[in-house]
Amino acid sequence: MRTIVIDPVxxxxxxxxxxxxxxxxxxxxxxxxxxxxxRGFEKFTEGRPFYEMPAIxxxxxxxxxxxxxxxxxxxxxxxxxxxxxxxxxxxxxxxxCGQIVQSHALSFFHLSAPDxxxxxxxxxxxxxxxxxxxxxxxxxxxGIALRKFGQQVIEGLAKERIHPSWTVPGGVNAPLDxxxxxxxxxxxPEAKAIAMRTMGFFKGVVDQFKEEIASFGTAPTMYAGMxxxxxxxxxxxxxxxxxxxxxxxVVDQMEAADYARYIGEAxxxxxxxxxxxFKPLGFPEGIYRVGPLARxxxxxxxxxxxxxxxxxEYHQRYGRVVESSFHFHYxxxxxxxxxxxxxxxxxxxxSILDRHVxxxxxxxxxxxxxIAEAPRGILIHHYKVNEEGAxxxxxxxIATGHNNLAISRSIDQVARHFIDGKKMKEGMINRVSAVVRxxxxxxxxxxHAANQFPLEIRLLDADGSLLESVRN
Amino acid sequence: MSQQISVxxxxxxxxxxxxxxxFQVAQANGRYIPSLCHMEGLSSAGSCRLCLVxxxxxxxxxxxxxxxxxxxMSVTTNSEDIAHNRxxxxxxxxxxxxxxxxxxxxxxxxxxQDLAQTLGLNHVRFPYNYPRLPVDVSHPRxxxxxxxxxxxxxxxxxxxxxxxxxxxxxxGRGINSRLVSDLDRPWGESQSCxxxxxxxxxxxxxxxxxxxxxxxxxxxxxxxxxxxxxKRETHL
Numbered sequence: 001m002r003t004i005v006i007d008p009v010x011x012x013x014x015x016x017x018x019x020x021x022x023x024x025x026x027x028x029x030x031x032x033x034x035x036x037x038x039r040g041f042e043k044f045t046e047g048r049p050f051y052e053m054p055a056i057x058x059x060x061x062x063x064x065x066x067x068x069x070x071x072x073x074x075x076x077x078x079x080x081x082x083x084x085x086x087x088x089x090x091x092x093x094x095x096x097c098g099q100i101v102q103s104h105a106l107s108f109f110h111l112s113a114p115d116x117x118x119x120x121x122x123x124x125x126x127x128x129x130x131x132x133x134x135x136x137x138x139x140x141x142x143g144i145a146l147r148k149f150g151q152q153v154i155e156g157l158a159k160e161r162i163h164p165s166w167t168v169p170g171g172v173n174a175p176l177d178x179x180x181x182x183x184x185x186x187x188x189p190e191a192k193a194i195a196m197r198t199m200g201f202f203k204g205v206v207d208q209f210k211e212e213i214a215s216f217g218t219a220p221t222m223y224a225g226m227x228x229x230x231x232x233x234x235x236x237x238x239x240x241x242x243x244x245x246x247x248x249x250v251v252d253q254m255e256a257a258d259y260a261r262y263i264g265e266a267x268x269x270x271x272x273x274x275x276x277x278f279k280p281l282g283f284p285e286g287i288y289r290v291g292p293l294a295r296x297x298x299x300x301x302x303x304x305x306x307x308x309x310x311x312x313e314y315h316q317r318y319g320r321v322v323e324s325s326f327h328f329h330y331x332x333x334x335x336x337x338x339x340x341x342x343x344x345x346x347x348x349x350x351s352i353l354d355r356h357v358x359x360x361x362x363x364x365x366x367x368x369x370x371i372a373e374a375p376r377g378i379l380i381h382h383y384k385v386n387e388e389g390a391x392x393x394x395x396x397x398i399a400t401g402h403n404n405l406a407i408s409r410s411i412d413q414v415a416r417h418f419i420d421g422k423k424m425k426e427g428m429i430n431r432v433s434a435v436v437r438x439x440x441x442x443x444x445x446x447x448h449a450a451n452q453f454p455l456e457i458r459l460l461d462a463d464g465s466l467l468e469s470v471r472n
Numbered sequence: 473m474s475q476q477i478s479v480x481x482x483x484x485x486x487x488x489x490x491x492x493x494x495f496q497v498a499q500a501n502g503r504y505i506p507s508l509c510h511m512e513g514l515s516s517a518g519s520c521r522l523c524l525v526x527x528x529x530x531x532x533x534x535x536x537x538x539x540x541x542x543x544x545m546s547v548t549t550n551s552e553d554i555a556h557n558r559x560x561x562x563x564x565x566x567x568x569x570x571x572x573x574x575x576x577x578x579x580x581x582x583x584x585q586d587l588a589q590t591l592g593l594n595h596v597r598f599p600y601n602y603p604r605l606p607v608d609v610s611h612p613r614x615x616x617x618x619x620x621x622x623x624x625x626x627x628x629x630x631x632x633x634x635x636x637x638x639x640x641x642x643x644g645r646g647i648n649s650r651l652v653s654d655l656d657r658p659w660g661e662s663q664s665c666x667x668x669x670x671x672x673x674x675x676x677x678x679x680x681x682x683x684x685x686x687x688x689x690x691x692x693x694x695x696x697x698x699x700x701x702x703k704r705e706t707h708l
Contacts, residue, residue, distance in 0.1 A: 047607050049615055055575045055687030163574065165688040173689065362684065388609040388660070389683070 002026075002421060009433050016441070018411060018432060019270075026421025031412045033404070033436070035273035042394045050079055050363070050385045051169045057381065057396065058163050061442055063106065066099035066154060067374030067399075069167045070236060071381040074256070074370025076169030079385055081364035087354035088171030093236040094346045095157050095167065096372065097339040100235055101191070102150025103375035104292070104332045104339075107440040108198070109143025112329060115434045116205065120212070121427035139201065142194045146336070149191040153343065156180040171358035178353055185347050188340060192306070195336045199310060202333055209326060215417040216435045217325030217410030220245035222278055222288035223297040224402065226373045229253065231300030233307075233338060235373040241298050242278060242288065247321040250278075256369040259380055263397065268404075275404040276397055287409070290377025290402040291439065292331035297321050302334070304341035310334045325410050328438045363389045374399040376442050400441040410435045477543040482550070488541045495523055495536040503549050506558060506587055508565075508676050509624035510537040511694065513701025514633055517625045521561040522587065525549050533557055559591055567598040568647065569605065570619040571677070577690040578678030584622060585677075601647070608653075610660030613683055614672055621651055621679035627671035630697055634704075639665045651679075670697055 007017035016035050023029040045056055054072040058065040070092055077084055114127045117136055126134070133140040151161045157176065158164030166172050206213075222245060226238035242251040242262065251262055264279040264286070278286030288294070296315075302308045311334055318327060346352055369382045377399035384393040400407075414435045418428045475490045481498050488497040493516065498505050509520040518538035525536045528546040533554065536547075548554070565571075565584065573579050587593075605618035628640040628651075639662055643652040654662040672680045674694045681690045 049607065049609055049683070051684055051686050052575065052577065059575065165579075165686060168686040168689070169684075173686070360684070390607065390609045 004419075004424075004429070006429060006433060009436055016436065018436070020415050020419065020432070022419075022421040028412075028415045028419050028421075031408070031415045031432075032270045033408045033411050034271045035404075038272045042396060045391050045394050048391050050076055050368075050383060050389050050391055053381070053383060053391065053394075054167060054169070055163070055165060060396075060398070062162055063442060064099060064103055064374050064376070065163050066095055066158075066167075067372050067379050068381070069164075070096055070372040071370040071374070071379045073167050073169050074372065075368040075381040075383050076370070077359075078257070078368030078370065079363060079365050079383065079389075080169055080359070080361035080368075082170055082359040082361045084171045084359050085354070085356045087175070087351055088357045088359075089237060090346050090349065090352055091157065091172050091176060091357060092167060094176075094343060094352070095154060095172075096236045097343045097346070098150045098153030098157070100150070100339040100375050101336055102147045102154065103440075104336050105143055105147035105150060107375070107437075108329060108332055108336075109140065109147065111440070112434070112437050113139070113143065115430070115437070116202075116209075116329070120430050120434060121425070124426055124430065127430070139198070142197065146191055146194045146198075149187055152187065153184055156184055168358065170360055173358060175355045175357050176353055181347050181352065184343065188344055188347075192337070192340050195333070195340055196306070199333050199337065202330065203313075206330065212431065212434075213324045213326045215414055216438060217406060217413060218323045219409055219413065220323060221406055222250065222281075222286070223294035223321075224278075224288050224290050224378055225295035225298035226371070226378065227252075227299050228303075230303075232303030233295055233299040233301070233335075235335075235339070235342075238373075240371060240378060243298050243321075245321065245323075247297060256371045256380075257367075259369060259371065259382070259397075263380075263402075265397065265401075271404070273401055273404050274397075275408075276402050277405065284405055287405040288402065289325070289406045290399055291328060291375075292335050293322060293325060293328045294377060295373065296331045296334060302338045304338050304345070307334055307338035307341055310337060325406070325435060325438050328440065332440070363387060374442075376400055376440055377402055398442070400439070403439050403441065407436060407439050407441065410439075477541065479541045479544070480546040482548060490541075490543075492541055493537055494525055494527075494534075494539050494541055494545075494547055497541050498525075498536060498547070498549055505536050505549050506591065507537060508583055508587060508622060509626060511626055511630075511674060511698065513698040514626065514629040514674075517629065520565070520622065520624055522558050524554055524557050524561070526551060526554060555591075559593060562588060562591060562593055563596045563598055565622050566593075566596050567600050569601065569603060569621065572619075575687055576620065576678045577681050577685045577687055578620070578692075579688045581688075581691045582678060583676035608659050609683070610658035611662075611665070611667075611683070612660065613667055614659070614669065615681050615683050616651065616653075616659055617679055617681070618650060619679075620677045622677060623649055623651065624676060626674040626676065627651065627680055630670045630674045634697060634700055635666060635668050635670050637664045637666050637668075640671060673697060 002022040004020040009016045019032045021030040054069045057072045058068045060068050110129045113132050118127050118131050155161045158166035224242045226234045227241045228234050228238045240254040244250050262279050263276050265274045265276050266283045268275050277283045278288050302311050367384045372379050379399050380397040382395040386392050414432050418431045477488055479486055479488050486501045505523045507523040509517050516537040518535040523536040524533040526548040527534055608616040631640050632638040639653045641652055642649050644650050653659045673692050674697050
């Protein structure tokens with residue numbers, strides 16, 4: 001038996017490794033997705049005052065620190081038992097829209113566009129963002145500009161692009177400046193125009209990927225995402241809904257504090273990433289997906305005009321429940337439009353400039369759960385504190401964790417479809433990495449990791465000695 | 473009346489009053505000497521070793537905050553040797569406990585951090601000690617985080633000398649030294665603490681802070697303590 005190891009998987013956030021076992025005939029026998037880092041945040045935060053948790057847990061990620069900040073401050077709000085001022089809720093959502101735009105733009109333009117624009121089988125030396133800039137300078141420039149706009153929204157509101165201290169338990173620590181509001185509003189039309197052009201471009205090329213669409217994780221799963229009471233897509237202030245593989249609602253308006261009734265976490269021996277599952281169905285039958293694809297399968301509509309037009313077309317093309325994980329890309333672009341439209345609505349609300357943005361309180365509950373829709377899906381922070389406010393226990397379920405089982409199955413499906421051990425080609429291996437990329441997993445996470453490490457494919461014989469090593 | 477004497481600081485002839493420290497005379501004559509444990513209005517402890525200076529005729533560096541001036545003394549406040557020793561003292565402070573600026577409530581308002589920037593500290597040559605230290609959150613209004621304490625003892629002195637409560641002491645020896653309240657009880661159970669908060673205001677780092685302040689939110693007003701001390705002198 002031969003083993004192919006993809007270590008590390010490139011153009012993702014964080015570090016992962018894939019092992020593909022081939023049988024004697026060169027067919028795929030088994031695959032495994034390993035997350036190779038242990039972070040330890042749940043343990044080393046024990047004893048810290050609870051209100052320090054947002055800043056500490058934001059350091060889990062350099063790409064979606066805002067999502068961690070928001071899940072964390074919501075858990076802290078619950079410990080304080082406060083209802084935060086309405087303007088603070090709006091400002092937090094506005095901040096998160098900036099986060100969604102910048103993170104989705106990063107995923108689409110910087111990490112996945114090389115596969116989509118240059119081709120899965122193109123020269124790996126050029127199959128990166130530099131190659132995209134050379135071949136499609138206009139699109140690359142717009143992608144960079146769109147991500148920059150998201151970052152500038154964050155910087156304008158929170159004063160820092162990464163790891164700001166603006167979001168605090170009880171609200172935010174400063175009201176919105178009128179000049180910042182006007183500046184963001186002034187930049188919105190161009191950002192929306194870029195998003196719409198990219199959407200048009202993607203719809204033009206998506207049909208070229210029929211084989212990938214048909215094999216990139218099409219196995220039916222449940223889906224989970226946040227919606228408001230009317231079923232509209234929500235990224236900050238909704239409640240979680242689970243639907244089954246046919247799109248029927250299984251759980252609706254789940255209270256954050258009840259998550260453990262529905263979500264179990266299984267440990268798997270080959271990875272540091274736990275595998276959450278839908279508890280009523282058990283492990284591993286309770287497989288579900290989160291993130292853009294899941295959110296658009298769960299929501300009845302987006303709730304903003306331009307995004308809803310795209311939402312309709314998307315479901316007309318691929319059905320009420322869109323199964324292929326390839327369409328994470330499509331869903332991501334629709335969500336960028338949605339986030340930009342939400343920004344506009346929030347900024348045009350006169351109360352967004354209200355000066356009352358923070359509620360003060362001490363410890364009024366010994367436990368708190370906060371859930372936010374991170375770019376990659378549902379993010380859960382759950383803390384327990386003692387009466388003096390020190391953390392005694394913490395559990396964090398990161399968006400990518402929910403997708404762990406689904407990513408593993410998708411890898412298996414893609415490997416079985418594309419890999420032929422008798423005539424190995426780099427493009428085959430790249431498709432295995434690409435399906436992981438479709439989920440845009442945030443495994444550790446820091447921007448500098450992406451694209452720095454070479455992809456290494458190692459062929460090992462039955463007793464583990466190296467037969468062949470290929471680096472791109 | 474105290475006698476007026478003459479000393480030389482960095483070659484400049486200065487008039488001083490007998491009993492003044494090198495630090496006081498240098499400051500009065502516009503010479504900068506870094507310090508973390510010294511504070512105007514409190515007695516001097518000489519514990520941080522950042523105000524080390526050279527005194528002509530003495531073969532070792534002396535802390536400016538505890539060394540009284542003598543007539544005819546010649547002091548150098550900065551030299552290569554002094555800079556080397558100050559930087560080393562600062563590096564040792566950083567390596568001893570867990571100073572994680574990015575997630576600290578005092579980030580941006582910390583004397584230790586400011587001094588590191590002033591002295592150009594951009595890395596620490598010594599291995600970090602990473603001790604496992606507790607956080608005392610038992611007080612209803614304040615928090616003591618041993619991870620960020622540099623044992624400057626400003627809190628010990630302000631509580632004893634200004635507030636008159638003497639809640640704080642240092643227990644243990646050497647690297648195991650720890651700040652303790654009421655002879656090592658949780659702060660929240662202290663019977664002598666008046667909850668005045670002076671210790672919090674004088675603490676140069678995020679070791680003593682107000683409860684509920686999120687990252688970067690803890691600003692301190694230690695000038696209040698200096699003013700209090702000055703007013704008390706006038707009153708007496």
